[in-house]
Amino acid sequence: MNTVVEKSGPYTHGGNSIQRTMFTVLAALVPATLFNLYLFGWPAIFLFAVTMAACVAFEAACVRIGDGSPASAIGNGSVLITGWLLALSLPPWAPWWVAVVASAFAVGIAKHAFGGLGQNLFNPAMVGRVVVLVSFPVQMTAFVPPKPLFSAGAPGFVEGLGVTFGRGVNLDGLSAASQLGFVKSELTRGVPAHQSVEHLPGLGELMWGFHPGSMGETAVPLLLLGGLFLMWRKVITWHIPVGMLGTLLLLGTVFSAIDPGRHADGLFHLISGASVLGAFFIATDYVTSPVSNGGRLAFGIGCGLLTWIIRTYAGYPEGFAFAILLMNAMAPLLDRAFRPRMFGRTLKGEPLPLGKFK
């Protein structure tokens, strides 16, 4: 009897799969997302559904063009994460076509034009967000204060449909700046940061997201919980989140101490904007971040640094998406620079000096 030998060992496997990894990430996002959807009501639910559906549709189309199997491509869950994170990074009351355009760029251009799963240089969700942010600044900065489902003044099902799919509501009366945008615009009016921050809700409320902003800017404790869950499941390591949040905290604290009029403090940076979502769920995207732990730490620090610089000195109050795309471009360089030390060799690759057993 002859057996088949077409492959070398090992002939056993740990059982991990792309699918398992991706669905663990999705599971970690569920609590915070449910809270977000509750907080922003029917329009947010519709926008979330539209974004997911659009991403899945574009994935299926692109895979079909490439003669792949759409079912298995969607089944591995990677496009679901893209859609999910993209939805969380949009203003909850944005119209449907913003989501569709963002999805087209995220999945079609950022992911599949670069070769599909595992080949993309830039984080697809962030490409999608940035494209619509620079193309449709009005829609992308029209934030509404949270109107939790079934609360007084919250749009009902039909009204919600109107917000997402209709000709849009006049947001002028409703909209407000996100807290980072608020601090920024107050600064341009000459109001020092430490004073404008006082007009914002307390840190506790900011943390839970009872303020205008993108969906994913809320429910910091739930996002943190999800992030810790991912670390516990060994899906991510601590290096990127700690590098990024640590840098933000450090820079915020130091510079607000030096010049409180110009700089918001560290804790404010941590819990506002997409800091926590980004640090745990977006920056840690495998494909677009470095592969070694040293590289990841450097990557996280870079994300924190650039986020802080853009938030503080550039025209966009929400710096995270730009920061991460810039750092994505750095990932291959960081991979080169932070290779692990080979066994029996120095970091430079020379043999170690000979030890002697005593």
Place this chain on the structure above:
Amino acid sequence: MKLFPIMGGIHPEHRKDLTSEKAIVALPMPATLFLPLQQHIGEPAAPTVEAGYLVKKGELLARSDGAISAPIHAPTSGRIRAIAEITAPHPSGLPMPTIILESDGKDEWTDLPPPIDDPFAAPPQSIRDRVAECGIVGMGGATFPSAVKLGLGTQRKLEVLLLNGAECEPYLTCDDRLMREYADEVIDGARIMAHALGAPRVIVAIETNKPQAIEAMAKAAAATDNVAIAKVPARYPMGGERQLTQAVTGLETPARKLTADMGVVVHNVATARAVHDAVRLGRPLISRIVTVSGGAVPNPGNIEVPLGVKVSELLAFCGGADGAARFVSGGPMMGQPLPSLDVPVVKGSSGILALTRAETRESEPQPCIRCGSCIAACPCGLVPMQMAAFIRAEKMAEAVRIGVQDCVSCGSCTYVCPSHIPLVQYFRYAKGRLATQDRERRKNEQTKALVEARNARLERLAMARRDAAARARAPQPEAAQEAGRIAP
């Protein structure tokens, strides 16, 4: 004992409980045995028998042929049927010259060499000679001739013999059972080996998932003054020579050096028992303990088998292997796929595994998602995903630059890869390609040197002719005469 961390590594599902409580049983002597001339690293053995010879158990069938080689002995008494080409237990499935021995059913011993009465007083060379004569090779699977490795102390001062009882491969329990059931023999053999090496101490390293083996070995070691037990954590590939050395001594073997350069020599526990048998009883290596396991085997166990039994016969003894998706010789991590069940058990066969699809968990490879699991798992500090990417693009020089030649093929990266990418396969392919390139380069250099030598010779000849012709045209008669002698 103070222990040290190792780089990377994984915690595979060990699946040792299938056989860990099965005591060693002897396989009934098969009617026919197949003994390949090469069961070790180095030169194949040279037959000393021919078809029709009658031999006794333990008699020499093929002698060691070269500095790195090992002899082969008859596992039972009987008649040599033939020396023929038989499929070798190697993934290539290529045939190899094999001595076929028909048992006469008497299992009669030949006159064995006398025991070495006090091996610790005997010159180390006599121990090495006995080990060489008895055909002992590294029984952990590497099959390097043990006598050669016991000579490492002749050029260096050795401090310790590290006896490898880690048995970190999943499924395998042959060393575990050996240590439980033959602890005294193993410790005695180890001390004899230490004497041959000139190493004053022995440390037996056993993974903590084998508490009974640790207990038995500690008991046996208590009667001696130079044997200690190190309980190393269960972490694959702890049993790798360099990993084990690092875990026990804290010393990281520099690239291109041997552990022996640091005063440490590693031998397997089963080798120690074989040395005991050779020195104390004069017995050559003619049998070994094999773990027969896997989900497809109804009665898995640890079987003491004569070398040369066909795998199919051994599996039949354990109830067959219906429904197996893979047959492996050795452990599932570093073992070799079996090209056929018609191949014999050899000196390095630590396990015969018949694995079901549920156990192998084979799956179509998916794209790399750069998760970095392979980097965290690599005990050699390499970047497997990147090496594989270079090899896919046939960029061998780049793959070498980032260390593909330092890969020990332990399989940890492939085990953890969520995309089921056969990383080890890429690395084996690259190493094969590089070896071929190296051979070709050397061949080209040789050819070039030969061509250059020939051209130079022809040039010299042509020059001589020209000179002769010039002289011939010249009016001196002596020169013309001389040219006449050279020209034809």
